[in-house]
Amino acid sequence: MTLSIIIPAYNEGANLAAVLRKVLQVELPYGIEKEIIVVNDGSTDDTAVQAEAFVSSDAAASVKLLNHSVNMGKGMAIRTALPAVSGDYVVIQDADEELDPRDYIVMLNKMIDNNLPVVYGSRFLVGGRQGSRFFYHGNRLLTSLANMLYGQHLTDEATCYKMFSSELLNSVNLQCRGFEFCPEVTAKIARRGLKIQEVPISYFPRTREQGKKVRLRDGFIAAWYLIKFRFGKE
Numbered sequence: 001m002t003l004s005i006i007i008p009a010y011n012e013g014a015n016l017a018a019v020l021r022k023v024l025q026v027e028l029p030y031g032i033e034k035e036i037i038v039v040n041d042g043s044t045d046d047t048a049v050q051a052e053a054f055v056s057s058d059a060a061a062s063v064k065l066l067n068h069s070v071n072m073g074k075g076m077a078i079r080t081a082l083p084a085v086s087g088d089y090v091v092i093q094d095a096d097e098e099l100d101p102r103d104y105i106v107m108l109n110k111m112i113d114n115n116l117p118v119v120y121g122s123r124f125l126v127g128g129r130q131g132s133r134f135f136y137h138g139n140r141l142l143t144s145l146a147n148m149l150y151g152q153h154l155t156d157e158a159t160c161y162k163m164f165s166s167e168l169l170n171s172v173n174l175q176c177r178g179f180e181f182c183p184e185v186t187a188k189i190a191r192r193g194l195k196i197q198e199v200p201i202s203y204f205p206r207t208r209e210q211g212k213k214v215r216l217r218d219g220f221i222a223a224w225y226l227i228k229f230r231f232g233k234e
Helices: 016-025 047-055 074-084 101-114 133-150 166-171 181-190 216-231
Strands: 002-009 033-041 063-068 089-092 118-122 162-165 197-200
Touching: 002 016, 002 074, 002 101, 016 033, 016 047, 016 101, 033 047, 033 074, 047 063, 063 074, 074 181, 089 101, 089 166, 101 118, 101 162, 101 197, 133 181, 133 216, 162 166, 181 216
Parallel strands: 002 033, 002 089, 033 063, 118 197
Antiparallel strands: 089 162, 118 162
């Protein structure tokens, strides 16, 4: 079995190498192999250089690099990566160091032991730093909206760590380009009657000054997409 790890990267030259090292060092359960797909999303820094260094090294034979000539957004980067996915499972990994790739292990255990098609990693099932007050309460509002609209019991709808069976994710008609990937994929999976289960993960939030890209407007966009996909056509 193989886990495909999609890493959208936009101007993450300062962080990408460290993230790739962490991902490569993780020993997955059940003898599962790793397939790493980096999508350089039109970066203007040395993101592509950092990625190419890993692609060309013997130690990172499992790393593939795809490139956008211009910045197209996280959702579009994920969509670009999907045709290159050959694994049984897929997880999304941001190109920063906010999350710990070792949490793939608990997510895979949950999926395989319970024969689940989707598992989310929640930053709010355990204590610890939760980011700014704005981020925390905004995320709670979005998660509450998702639960109300789709009958879920989530604690962290906007989490980056979303893991799917490849069959499920490839069957979703994704239209997203930016950060609306999260509400779109949540909505379209929930509309099929699937209950999304969660496991706790670690979280090390960064600030805007450190490169965090999500803004207030992204929260409003996410809320709009949750509502749109609840009452509109897929």
